[in-house]
Amino acid sequence: MVREAADDIAQLTPAMIQDIIKLLVGSDMQTKARYASEVCALAAQHLPGGTLSSVEFETDQFDLDWFFIQGKNFTPATYAHALAAWLSRNESAAAPLHEALHNKLGIAQPAAPPPPPATRTNSAGTTTGTLWRSPASAGTPAEPDIVIDALIVDNAGQVLIGPYMPRLFSTLGLTEANQFKNAEAAERAVHLLQCVVGGPSDTPEALLGLNKILCGVPAATAIAREVAITDQERDTVEMMLRAIIEHWKKIGNTTPDGLRQSFLRRTGRMHLKDDAWYLDVDPGTFDMLLDSLPWSFSIIKHPWMERAVHVNWR
Numbered sequence: 001m002v003r004e005a006a007d008d009i010a011q012l013t014p015a016m017i018q019d020i021i022k023l024l025v026g027s028d029m030q031t032k033a034r035y036a037s038e039v040c041a042l043a044a045q046h047l048p049g050g051t052l053s054s055v056e057f058e059t060d061q062f063d064l065d066w067f068f069i070q071g072k073n074f075t076p077a078t079y080a081h082a083l084a085a086w087l088s089r090n091e092s093a094a095a096p097l098h099e100a101l102h103n104k105l106g107i108a109q110p111a112a113p114p115p116p117p118a119t120r121t122n123s124a125g126t127t128t129g130t131l132w133r134s135p136a137s138a139g140t141p142a143e144p145d146i147v148i149d150a151l152i153v154d155n156a157g158q159v160l161i162g163p164y165m166p167r168l169f170s171t172l173g174l175t176e177a178n179q180f181k182n183a184e185a186a187e188r189a190v191h192l193l194q195c196v197v198g199g200p201s202d203t204p205e206a207l208l209g210l211n212k213i214l215c216g217v218p219a220a221t222a223i224a225r226e227v228a229i230t231d232q233e234r235d236t237v238e239m240m241l242r243a244i245i246e247h248w249k250k251i252g253n254t255t256p257d258g259l260r261q262s263f264l265r266r267t268g269r270m271h272l273k274d275d276a277w278y279l280d281v282d283p284g285t286f287d288m289l290l291d292s293l294p295w296s297f298s299i300i301k302h303p304w305m306e307r308a309v310h311v312n313w314r
Helices: 001-007 014-046 052-069 076-087 091-105 156-171 183-196 207-215 231-247 256-264 288-293
Strands: 119-121 128-131 150-153 270-274 276-281 309-312
Touching: 014 052, 014 076, 052 076, 076 091, 128 156, 156 183, 156 207, 156 231, 156 256, 156 276, 183 207, 183 231, 207 270, 207 309, 231 256, 288 309
Parallel strands: 276 309
Antiparallel strands: 119 128, 150 270, 270 276
């Protein structure tokens, strides 16, 4: 089921998220579902403007983030209060919900606040997150709680633009001396690569693993849930894709969207071995044209990347 969710982002429905969560939570799923139901009911009752349908949708997103992205285990009190914090959006709104949880279920809020979700939406509607800090930024880099050593992605074909990435990021002012200027620049680059393959700006983080690795962000590290791509950035991406098409003579009059459909949106499987990533790309109808590609993408290792990506495609 995890593979099916990764094959096509449009198919990442609440039902599929539930199937993913069932695999991760295992025998605790029934208990988790009961706690989630109780929190949702209380949130709909106590949060301003809250409806049961809206909080249930948010709970699906939280579960994917909590169990898949952050790799958390299910602990009733921690899970319930972390979900309450996610649904509340801010501390002032969260207090009545935490109190209601205590009164209804008899579970007190942990003495230490529950670990925050990887990403969340603030009261102004702006997406924020627990930001990764690159080695070039001030302070010590934040280490992820878990290490991800295998991934399934639906945008594996973005490796084709590997040689163009330094110019793209430099043109848009994200890098300096072949390094990202800061953590926010690296996060923006992650979402820009999703723009390259034609994905939405709010693609679930579970599907951005390859993007992160190509931008030097650890796969297990949480980033902002969404970045607003500017018109200038979109225009720059389109110009880059047209330049790729012009340089790759064999694909003729293909449009940027044609390039995306035929090559960039491709399922792939990644695994970590001997301190390097290995990507196997599923075959496609027009893969014979890769033989005429005038550049190599078999190994991608930019200066800002922690590990090289070895590509097995055709």
